[in-house]
Amino acid sequence: MKGRWRKIICIFATVAVLAAGFLIVWLLQPAEPTYKGKSLSLWLEQMDGRNASEDARAALLDIGPRAVPFLLKRVRNEGSLSQQLYRSIWARLPKTAQQRLGQPGWTGRALYSRVAMGLSLVGPPALPQLISALTDPDSRVRLVAVGAVGLMGAEAQAPVRAVVPLTKDPDPEVQLTAAMTILRMGPVAAEAIPDLIPLLSDRTFWRFRGLFVTSLGAFGPEAAKAVPELRTLLSNADPDLRERSAMALWRITGDTNMIKVLTSELERTTDPQQSGRIMTDLGEIGPPARSAIPLILAKGYDPRPLHHRLPAVFDLGQISRKAANKIDPDALKASSKSGFKVLDLREAKLADDQNSK
16 A cells, blocks of 8 residues: 555656756746737737737837747647646746746647748848748748748748748648748749749649649749640630630730630630639730620620729720720729729719719
């Protein structure tokens, strides 16, 4: 009996020593950066992965590059035994200790998206540490690091060659995020186009091929190496992908044969959203797309109130102002006022309401 109690006491003593040691280690760590008396973790709570409060943005800017190692550590320690123990102990600590240590928060994508946004808000000063993190052995760290670079966009002027290797990362999510990051990096990403082309035929990325195709087209002639792959997509079973491929080819090569492809897709589709996008494509092509005017009128012109007529008339105006003016001068004038922005739609709707009184 005594031996049994001795074992129980030893177990409790061991657990107590480990817990005490763990707590001492955490207390001896550098204090988490703060802003206006709140820890970085608390500011992270004011982000949802897509948006951040103005105060949270100010906090990350003020904390600056000091935030990077703490945020990456949050990801690296996610789900670890120490993190689980930390969650258990943190709940029993005094508030002063809780504020010093930082609150144990989210896990999984909820954590990754917030950390990536937090890192991006630090801005270009965080780039040296983020570029280093792109080769971290932990795929979760690579994911948030490359995601943060992507959220910074072209203004960050990150070295595209540092991101390219991640398009072949063992983790598919890292691959996808790396590809999306490159496409957000602006003109400097043109040098990575040869690395992106194989992704168009990679089943891992099939759900996102339409976005890739549109992004490649935005590079214009610099994406010439993608032309053979894009031409194969013109016969794809997905009408959305065919339309996007045709428009990408026109932007890259100026091939007016794509007008026939687009008008064929416009004639065939029953999807109002795709019809609108194709008409916008034809409007962008401009005067060479005059042959599509009858079809645009048949598919997109709505003789109802002015705000319904604006989209088709705006596209017609880009192809032929003379034809658009002859068909509907009021809609052409409204759509031309500021390039058919939302403001025009609102003004047109107000005009319709006033005319109906």
